[in-house]
Amino acid sequence: MPVPPRVSLITLGVADVERSTAFYQAWGWPLSPASVPGEVSFFGTDGGFLAVWRREDLAADARQTLPGNGFRDVSLAVNCRDREEADEAVAAAVAAGAVLVRPAEPTDWGGYVGYLTDPDGHLWEIAVNPAWPIGPDGRPALPR
Numbered sequence: 001m002p003v004p005p006r007v008s009l010i011t012l013g014v015a016d017v018e019r020s021t022a023f024y025q026a027w028g029w030p031l032s033p034a035s036v037p038g039e040v041s042f043f044g045t046d047g048g049f050l051a052v053w054r055r056e057d058l059a060a061d062a063r064q065t066l067p068g069n070g071f072r073d074v075s076l077a078v079n080c081r082d083r084e085e086a087d088e089a090v091a092a093a094v095a096a097g098a099v100l101v102r103p104a105e106p107t108d109w110g111g112y113v114g115y116l117t118d119p120d121g122h123l124w125e126i127a128v129n130p131a132w133p134i135g136p137d138g139r140p141a142l143p144r
Helices: 017-026 055-061 083-095
Strands: 009-014 040-044 049-054 076-079 099-106 112-117 123-128
Touching: 009 017, 009 055, 017 040, 017 049, 049 055, 083 099, 083 112, 083 123
Parallel strands: 009 049, 076 123
Antiparallel strands: 040 049, 099 112, 112 123
16 A cells, blocks of 8 residues: 555644744634644644644654754745735744745746745745646645
């Protein structure tokens, strides 16, 4: 049996669960009642769930040692319908405490992209990709 082609949950290891919970709530993301205050928070998204969990607990659960700080070779993305929605998303994220890493700007491939980080340095891309229109379910449609 192959691995099912779905991303159900992304868990971010964070220094302070309450701070990160407040940060993503300030983005307007709905907090799930399955969350355990101060321990782990779950947010529903159009494609699955995002969790914030103490980085030490996440590392222990995965039987890993904690990595150093800095670039982690990973980014998470929020695709938007158009530049206006992307600019509003970047502004809302920054107002919630995100650090703007790269202002949203046109790309050479016809898109529009900006980057920011959350309070723990997790890299988020805010993007518009005209080849990936956002469907009624809020998810981007990849070309076939």
